[in-house]
Amino acid sequence: MGKQKLKPKTPSPFWNRWLSPILIATISGLLAILINVQSFAIGQSSNIFIPKSQQSAPDLIAVTFPTPQTHKLPPQLAQWQDSSNSGDYFSQVKSTPVGYLIWSRFPIRIHIATPQLSNTIQAKNWVNTVSQTVSEWNNYLPLEIVSHADVADITIIRKAPPLRFDRDRKIIRARSALTTYNLYTKNNILHHQFQILLSPSQTGKYLLAAARHELGHALGIWGHSQKSSDALYPSQVRNPPPISTRDVNTLKQVYQQPTSLGWSVISNK
Ligand SMILES: [Zn+2]
Structure with missing residues (x-):
């Protein structure tokens, strides 16, 4: 439980490249996010964040989340x-x-x-x-x-x-x-x-x-x-x-x- 927010102290090439699109995505409500770099815990706010330690993760991809739809009930x-x-x-x-x-x-x-x-x-x-x-x-x-x-x-x-x-x-x-x-x-x-x-x-x-x-x-x-x-x-x-x-x-x-x-x-x- 608990909030977790990570902010970069100094801009890096990674942040220049990736942070702006993420902020835009967050603000505009577009569900674009980098997959495979974030995990969320119960009780955490839904803010999108990227761990500092993964600033050079090589295989990041940016995707637009599918439009939410319902699945058949099990x-x-x-x-x-x-x-x-x-x-x-x-x-x-x-x-x-x-x-x-x-x-x-x-x-x-x-x-x-x-x-x-x-x-x-x-x-x-x-x-x-x-x-x-x-x-x-x-x-x-x-x-x-x-x-x-x-x-x-x-x-x-x-x-x-x-x-x-x-x-x-x-x-x-x-x-x-x-x-x-x-x-x-x-x-x-x-x-x-x-x-x-x-x-x-x-x-x-x-x-x-x-x-x-x-x-x-x-x-x-x-x-x-x-x-x-x-x-x-x-x-x-x-x-x-x-x-x-x-x-x-x-x-x-x-x-x-x-x-x-x-x-x-x-x-x-
Ligand atoms: Zn619980």
Whole structure:
């Protein structure tokens, strides 16, 4: 969570070449962006930025995002009916520069990286716990666990998220998880890819809750519920809830929205 803005201190040839078009794109609302150089975290504003460290990335391409359109609702969500009228928190879900973060290629491939621990049973238990949340969400969207990270749409790693600092270099707070996405194109189609970092400090039911919550973000719920009985409630609770009816109602709403993802791009190369 949190805003992240990067500004160049001194103009460089890179910025001369690339920053102006980006600023123009941002101001005029044209959805032109450099693909493969930015990642976004939940809670971050939708400002387009480029990491300083990638100032000389060689294979940047400028593309115009496809006009957002809706995809066909996946069968499980199409069949989902809430007879209890529990409502949803769709109003809290944010759109992004590419529209809603919707998957349209199924099954969604998830890689759970086996932690490099000397205690192999502990490593196995970690993978099992995270896998359980994949099974839970699989009731609503087709998911598949894959053994290779390079073919994964979502990668889940046991790793402490980087610390965030304020201007005085004081730590703002340690995060227990961080979910980010990148954009890329393949065969002219705009795609996204997620990475979930789960802190080693999370164990047992809290690991289960964190994995369930972050996977919810990666599957498209790019926002938080205000009710502690939902999996996408932002704070840790003593007895973490399972995926709630409101979570699924919200997910279904998201998948009925337009997105640029999964549609063909026009290259400006
Ligand atoms: Zn969250």
